[in-house]
Amino acid sequence: MDALLGIQDDGDPPFMSEVLSMRFAGFQQTFSRDLLASLVVFLVALPLCMGVAIASGMPPAKGLVTGIIGGLVVGFLAGSPLQVSGPAAGLAVLVFELVSQHGIAALGPVLILAGIIQVAAGFARLGAWFRVTSPAVVYGMLSGIGILIVLSQIHVMLDATPQAAGLANLLAYPQALTSALKQWSGEGSSGGCALLLGLITIAIMWTWDKKRPHSLRFLPGALLGVTAATLISLILGLEVNRVDVPSNLGDAIDFVGLSELALLANPALLMSAIALAFIASAETLLSAAAVDRMHQGPRSDFDRELFSQGIGNFLCGLVTALPMTGVIVRSSANVQAGAKTRLSAILHGVWLLAFVVALPFVLTAIPVASLAGVLVYTGFKLADPSVISSLKRYGRAPQLVYVVTAVTIVCTDLLTGVLVGFILSLIQLAVMASRLKINIVYDPEDESQAELRMTGVATFLKVPKLSRALDKIKPGTTLHVPLDNLRYIDHACMELLEDWERSHQADGCQLVIGHWALKRRLEGATHKT
Template identity: 35%
Template sequence: MLGTRVSAFLKLSKRDLKYDLPASIVVFLVALPLCLGIAMASGAPLFAGVLTGVIGGIVVASISGSALSVSGPAAGLTVIVLGAIQQLGAYETFLLAVVLAGVIQLVLGVLKAGMIGNYFPSSVILGMLAAIGITIILKQIPLAFGMTETHAFEVEDGGGIAAFTNTIFSSINWGATIICLLSLAVLIFWPSFKKLSKIPAPLIVVILGVALGFAFQGTSFALNPDHFVSIPVVSSFAEFKGLFIFPDFTQIVSKDVWVVAFTIAIIASLETLLSIEAVDKIDPFKRNSPTNRELIAQGIGNMSSGLLGGLPLTSVIVRSSANANSGGRTRQSAILHGIWLLVALLAIPTVINLIPLAGLAAILLHTGFKLAKPALFKQIYKKGLDQFIPFFITVAAVVFTDLLTGVGIGIVVATFYILKANMTNAYQFNIVQKEEADMAVLTLAEEVTFLNKAPIQQKLYNLPKGVKSVVIDGHKSKFIDKDVIDVIKDFEQNALSKGLSIELNDVTYKQKPLNGNFRLKKQKLQKVV
């Protein structure tokens, strides 16, 4: 009975399990190194990264209404987390900020603030996806070639191109390179074998990587210890309990804690809403995720993560896109991926540590290419420059800055094109040829705002030669801004003084009466025959 109730709450589906189970394995394989890498980049314990992935999978996915979204530690928050830990002075104090950030997100969800994600232009969302794909590729290239040390590219003594090239080639591990190239070949060609494609290609990549890692031992292709996944190994329940860190609630009155909490809450919420919007676009069933419910789920997830010693989490497009591309159907795949992370941490850490990073890099390179494939650029270009330019600038801005800055720049550019289109689509202008004289007919659009003032004014005061009469028709308009009304009135006086015949038809504008309520009022300004 209890199992039935739990299943009903989570809306688990046995029918979709055949799709969600293999997808969950793929997402697990992608999420594991990302959880560890983000924790390391954030200056947090590695266990905290895996714990955040577990909570993002089991807790958040159980509450979320998104079918394909996968939550976990986000790369976009690493700089903020690293700075916050250093600023607050103790990891326990930082955890309190994470808990408070979760509370803030929960309040935002209850207040139905999730609708803000619907106002992001699709060109910007697609640009964000492509940029993330490019970023993934760039970050995985060193691991693909086994170059795990950052100083591999440094040339201190000069030597020009030759020295630089020699340094690069001397730092390449050819065993890792072979594993990555063969893994890419598997990922590309394995699905074309219909009888074999039921087995997930990334799973074959992992098995291949482990086998080659053993085969290369004792040869010139041997991998170093830092070429493998590394997660904490616990041998007892006491050791497992010792991995958890708890927040310091004595610092709740600290101003710095609240500043960090609000910063994390706002940025994590925006990243989540952007990711949810992007995930819905790549969902083959085109389902619409409830954003307010997602904010509530994220808030509960961050509260749980902070209470147990984890990092702040968001909906993450990398894992979500891997979920969609692997055939995931429902949130079962996200929940299962969290369970696999927990099982890997507890039961088979030594086995997981046998997986070469080069094989996982190949999985991410393949995912990144799918997000930023050349066909997408071509497709957006065919839609017109008003779509392509915001898309391309978003891609460049995200790649060269960060996610939120890049998206912000993309929105500014997209807004410029929206306003430009709005200004030019405010009216239709036609010249009617008549025997005695030409007549200009300016038909106003359904909505005419103050942004349309300049183009309408320019069109009226620059009439073609030979026009002796003007008709301004507002019968289609539901709203005309008062600034535009003033332009029309001024033009009417100017036209009459020049001997032009002008006819003004129905004009709709918003008027504010004494009671303070807004209503629509139609007014016939004047008709001159």
């Protein structure tokens, strides 16, 4: 303990006051860094919490409630100390579909059940298993989500209402754009001005990402874009849709009652809860792993992180807020701003709560189109086409899984797309695991001796291929079958080899199998043959 505190052992125990003084000095050093980092994360989280809520078809205040719970509760319990939790764009599509089909009342019970599933998974120490997901499926899921966010939020940038499906949003563009442009002919629509504000927000975010001075790297582009768009709209007196936030935060809280819990009798809602729990957990733990690579501090405890996320989503369900995950955008901002402990994530929740309670009138001045611009920019970054080229080094199969997953999500829904991606990944795994290369090599000095060389996995799926190879063996051949290059051989292939020997004994054929190699492979013996 003395070594941890930096105290030299000179034979006499240190005075308690000296120990406390050193601890306080260490706390002061980390506190100043955590305080600054929490302010940076707060500035990043404020527009994103409201923007994700709008993209989810929910009031902006719901996103702020989730951000507050993510900071105050999950930040305190988290197994990944520097990860920041809150509403995530990755779940916006799932929530939008759920609310569109079953109403806002169904969201609370679904979130409660999803939180219970996550808590149970954390207790069962399943944290690492939620990370056993093909990267091609994960990237395809994020890309599909990004495309859907762009397709829906462009409508919001036009001060219009998005459709429930991605393709429907795409087909509705001509009418929405025509209606927005009518503003310039004096027909009263606010879509034209709203579109300009959204484009200004995107332009500022893009420019800030590319040209940001190093000394101001802690300032988020989203905050600058939203602030600029808000000031422009106020100075010019533009009549556009603005954020609707209640003056009392308690008005944004809708506690779940027994009548809402009864909705879980619907099998569709049960499946939604399972899907939400899985996707939220996978996104959280992948983010936690990414955060671990950004700093040299304590590593993440995935089971504890899963448990804390479950508690957070359970509480969000009780008050009918948005679901939460560990969010890589806010977490990376936290690390880059110099955060040292979990205090930064907790304080960012404090600032969100204080801002909503003390300055709600500031939020009501923000144009909805500007927040939609933030989400459009985020969606484009999620749907990064460069992922296809990065997957190329692993072969064409991962690229196919990525594209099919993303396209299926856009054309159908999130759950279907993810399931299709998993099925394709399993098919790819089965194909890779069943590959078998077969060569027959004759001894150039003795044509009666040949070797059947097999590399890979010999299963019943390869019986036809192996049978065709055996049919080409010349009469009178002694066939040697070394098994050292096989990862596995099943009984179907072994029986085929033995049947071949029995049926060709009359032709003078013999079979010599590397039995010791087989025994080592089947029994796990460590001795060499």
